[in-house]
Amino acid sequence: MGISLMEGNEAIGRGAAxxxxxxxxxxxxxxxxxxxxTMLKLLPPKGGICMQGEDEIASIGxxxxxxxxxxxxxxxxxxxxxxxxxxxxxFAIGSEIPIVIIDVQRLGPSTGSATRGADGDIQFLRWxxxxxxxxxxxxxxxxxxxxxxxxxxxxxxxxxxxxxxxxANKEISMTRxxxxxxxxxxxxxxxxxxxxxxxxxxxxxxxEGQLVPDFLAIGTTILVRQTSSTxxxxxxxxxxxxxxxxxQERLDAKIKTNISKFTFHDEYVVPGADTLVIAYGVTARxxxxxxxxxxxxxxxxxxxVLKTLWPVPEALxxxxxxxxxxxxxxxxxxxxxxxxxxxxxxxxxIVFLGQMNGEMxxxxxxxxxxxxx
Amino acid sequence: xxxxxxxxRPPVFCPGCSHDRVLHALDQALIEMxxxxxxxxxxxxxxCSGLLDTxxxxxxxxxxHGRALTYATGxxxxxxxxxxxxxxxxxxxxxxxxxxxxxxxxxxxxTLLVLNNFNYGMTGGQxxxxxxxxxxxxxxxxxxxxKPVDICQVAGAAGAPMVSRVSTYQKDFVAKLxxxxxxxxxxxxxxxxxxxxxxxxxxKLTPKNIKANLAQLPELTDFTSxxxxxxxxxxxxxxxxxxxxxxxxxxxxxxCAAPQSGRREVIILGGAGQRIITAGELxxxxxxxAGCHATQKNDYPITVMRGHxxxxxxxxxxxxxxxxxxxxxxxxxxxPEGVKRRMKMLEHLSPEALVIKAAGIELSPCQAAVxxxxxxxRKIKSPDWALAALAVLAQQKKILTMDMLKAALNLRFKKAIxxxxxxxxxxxxx
Numbered sequence: 150m151g152i153s154l155m156e157g158n159e160a161i162g163r164g165a166a167x168x169x170x171x172x173x174x175x176x177x178x179x180x181x182x183x184x185x186x187t188m189l190k191l192l193p194p195k196g197g198i199c200m201q202g203e204d205e206i207a208s209i210g211x212x213x214x215x216x217x218x219x220x221x222x223x224x225x226x227x228x229x230x231x232x233x234x235x236x237x238x239x240f241a242i243g244s245e246i247p248i249v250i251i252d253v254q255r256l257g258p259s260t261g262s263a264t265r266g267a268d269g270d271i272q273f274l275r276w277x278x279x280x281x282x283x284x285x286x287x288x289x290x291x292x293x294x295x296x297x298x299x300x301x302x303x304x305x306x307x308x309x310x311x312x313x314x315x316x317a318n319k320e321i322s323m324t325r326x327x328x329x330x331x332x333x334x335x336x337x338x339x340x341x342x343x344x345x346x347x348x349x350x351x352x353x354x355x356x357e358g359q360l361v362p363d364f365l366a367i368g369t370t371i372l373v374r375q376t377s378s379t380x381x382x383x384x385x386x387x388x389x390x391x392x393x394x395x396x397q398e399r400l401d402a403k404i405k406t407n408i409s410k411f412t413f414h415d416e417y418v419v420p421g422a423d424t425l426v427i428a429y430g431v432t433a434r435x436x437x438x439x440x441x442x443x444x445x446x447x448x449x450x451x452x453x454v455l456k457t458l459w460p461v462p463e464a465l466x467x468x469x470x471x472x473x474x475x476x477x478x479x480x481x482x483x484x485x486x487x488x489x490x491x492x493x494x495x496x497x498x499i500v501f502l503g504q505m506n507g508e509m510x511x512x513x514x515x516x517x518x519x520x521x522x
Numbered sequence: 523x524x525x526x527x528x529x530x531r532p533p534v535f536c537p538g539c540s541h542d543r544v545l546h547a548l549d550q551a552l553i554e555m556x557x558x559x560x561x562x563x564x565x566x567x568x569x570c571s572g573l574l575d576t577x578x579x580x581x582x583x584x585x586x587h588g589r590a591l592t593y594a595t596g597x598x599x600x601x602x603x604x605x606x607x608x609x610x611x612x613x614x615x616x617x618x619x620x621x622x623x624x625x626x627x628x629x630x631x632x633t634l635l636v637l638n639n640f641n642y643g644m645t646g647g648q649x650x651x652x653x654x655x656x657x658x659x660x661x662x663x664x665x666x667x668x669k670p671v672d673i674c675q676v677a678g679a680a681g682a683p684m685v686s687r688v689s690t691y692q693k694d695f696v697a698k699l700x701x702x703x704x705x706x707x708x709x710x711x712x713x714x715x716x717x718x719x720x721x722x723x724x725x726k727l728t729p730k731n732i733k734a735n736l737a738q739l740p741e742l743t744d745f746t747s748x749x750x751x752x753x754x755x756x757x758x759x760x761x762x763x764x765x766x767x768x769x770x771x772x773x774x775x776x777x778c779a780a781p782q783s784g785r786r787e788v789i790i791l792g793g794a795g796q797r798i799i800t801a802g803e804l805x806x807x808x809x810x811x812a813g814c815h816a817t818q819k820n821d822y823p824i825t826v827m828r829g830h831x832x833x834x835x836x837x838x839x840x841x842x843x844x845x846x847x848x849x850x851x852x853x854x855x856x857x858p859e860g861v862k863r864r865m866k867m868l869e870h871l872s873p874e875a876l877v878i879k880a881a882g883i884e885l886s887p888c889q890a891a892v893x894x895x896x897x898x899x900r901k902i903k904s905p906d907w908a909l910a911a912l913a914v915l916a917q918q919k920k921i922l923t924m925d926m927l928k929a930a931l932n933l934r935f936k937k938a939i940x941x942x943x944x945x946x947x948x949x950x951x952x
Binding site for chain 2: 151152153154155163170172174179190191193194195196198200202206207209210211212213214215216217218219220222236237240263264269320323324325326329330331344366367368369370371372373374375376377378385386418431433434437438441494508512513
């Protein structure tokens with residue numbers, strides 16, 4: 150056994166290091182600051198880079214530059230910082246720059262409550278970019294997930310050349326928990342696919358059937374162009390509708406068509422139950438208590454914990470919800486992910502439990518909804 | 523050496539645009555300095571100056587308005603050997619002002635070329651941060667209300683060690699570019715030019731005017747001697763190499779047995795400076811050393827040394843799902859600030875709960891058993907009350923045993939502090 154006592158943010162930092170992160174830039178913000186503190190301890194002695202930007206825009210900008218120069222980059226913030234990241238997130242999506250972005254959610258709107266948890270950014274992370282192309286969002290439930298999903302986030306960012314969000318929450322990130330680091334089930338570390346270094350290299354060229362362009366770093370012997378402008382395979386601005394459409398559809402498809410490869414989830418199945426509770430993040434823990442307590446009752450319920458929120462794992466949700474009459478979703482906002490369930494599970498009875506008061510949803514609240522609708 | 527210009531993409535600036543002169547002068551400077559395309563990265567943002575990178579055969583990154591310095595900083599930190607040249611207009615200068623100031627303060631080895639033509643060319647000739655207040659631009663009267671910035675003075679004041687201004691029509695333009703590019707540190711060249719498409723349609727500006735206007739400006743201080751210092755990347759690498767590699771988290775060995783089983787909730791209600799969070803951590807470590815799962819959730823305000831400090835701890839034989847406190851087995855009440863935060867909870871304590879409270883703390887009537895400790899009478903200082911309260915728990919074999927507490931102290935502290943902590947515990951047993 151290798152039991153340690155660790156908060157979620159430290160686990161995110163250690164997970165990043167385990168995934169090969171060698172560049173971090175951030176701007177201090179509660180409740181994400183301890184990720185920066187962790188990276189400042191871990192990276193410099195090992196030859197990595199940890200920087201504090203003058204603001205969030207600079208911090209993520211440093212990361213995008215370093216990522217294009219070949220480094221594995223991460224930044225971390227909370228809702229107000231995600232707002233400032235927005236233009237750079239759009240850049241990373243459209244120009245296929247791998248980066249891991251941690252959002253330790255706190256109660257909004259706006260500066261809101263720095264020390265209160267929430268899951269209020271769930272739609273914002275998906276849609277807070279210009280162009281509306283898809284992103285990947287993973288949601289940890291506990292400290293162990295903070296570690297493992299950060300490793301997964303790096304792998305996905307490298308593999309699909311895109312921003313990958315970890316939607317944490319103050320209630321996980323700043324809560325200490327015992328965790329067995331040696332027992333973690335970690336995936337092998339993935340690296341971005343490197344292109345052949347020959348003069349015919351085009352930064353955004355793909356072969357037939359290929360969805361992610363091979364990568365060469367800025368600063369090596371073959372010239373590399375990167376641009377935030379609408380571009381074709383050569384990385385130059387273009388207005389050719391055919392070329393534009395091809396790239397946009399590829400950006401859409403590379404994320405959406407691969408969802409089955411990263412549909413992270415957990416479940417607690419109670420045979421004979423007619424209700425399925427769907428939850429994510431810290432609320433999944435209260436939901437687990439609720440379904441366990443009701444296990445032997447005549448109003449039992451099963452639980453599906455979603456750890457990949459975007460793209461919406463539609464196939465999984467449909468399959469898991471099929472046997473149940475009713476679905477209950479609980480989330481720390483006033484109704485965000487429930488919208489996705491309503492679209493995926495048309496015709497199914499969906500009961501929503503939301504709360505946005507800075508406190509975690511209690512197991513009793515979820516039990517009440519399961520029992521009384 | 524060959525030109526670094528892209529023969530497939532001839533420049534397409536408006537006729538008479540100064541940016542064209544910058545392009546060729548920069549190419550000339552790079553040729554004379556012996557750079558090949560692969561040695562150079564040109565980083566641009568949007569606006570007319572942002573076209574520059576497409577006309578070169580170098581590494582290139584074109585990004586969002588005003589943010590070029592942020593990408594360039596990342597590239598330079600990742601690839602110190604690369605010559606990184608940033609261009610921005612007077613628009614990017616304004617919108618990215620915070621980045622300009624911070625890059626000056628940082629002194630990272632980038633060359634910033636400000637293609638200053640006194641207006642936003644691409645969007646229709648609106649005023650920028652350098653538009654003279656008597657100019658006629660597409661912003662109506664608004665530019666009359668603002669003072670143009672002299673970026674060289676600002677950059678020098680912000681710590682840039684190499685600051686210079688130049689006209690695109692000046693004979694030594696290429697030499698000035700070479701000087702800026704050569705400098706090992708952050709260099710900023712304020713390049714004055716003409717925007718015939720927008721600005722000079724309604725404002726008189728000729729090479730001669732520019733020369734005269736530049737000559738009228740107060741001479742720049744010798745910022746090089748004032749601000750010269752080790753380049754940021756070099757300084758970073760020097761400092762980073764001196765940092766100690768942090769130790770991995772120390773695994774907690776299971777050496778004790780817990781006095782109770784099941785889910786045990788503890789809440790410590792105190793004030794800032796009472797080491798409440800540390801005490802909470804000690805309970806977790808004690809629990810872990812008895813093979814328990816543990817969680818700790820803290821609540822404190824933004825002030826340091828003032829206000830409440832609350833720690834909520836759960837120990838359990840099973841994995842802990844919900845981390846909120848619903849039915850505490852133990853409440854440690856040490857300061858009114860903390861007690862006030864959990865009034866409602868205190869009113870509903872179960873009869874099995876134990877409250878350890880410091881003498882003088884007021885509690886509303888509750889069903890729980892209350893033990894009052896006069897820490898002052900035992901000569902225990904306020905920062906040690908939380909630890910002393912844990913010793914009381916250990917004494918009663920509630921949540922903790924003395925072995926568990928000692929194991930926790932051993933995990934948390936080095937020898938000297940460990941000894942001091944033991945001395946505090948002794949005072950409880952007197």
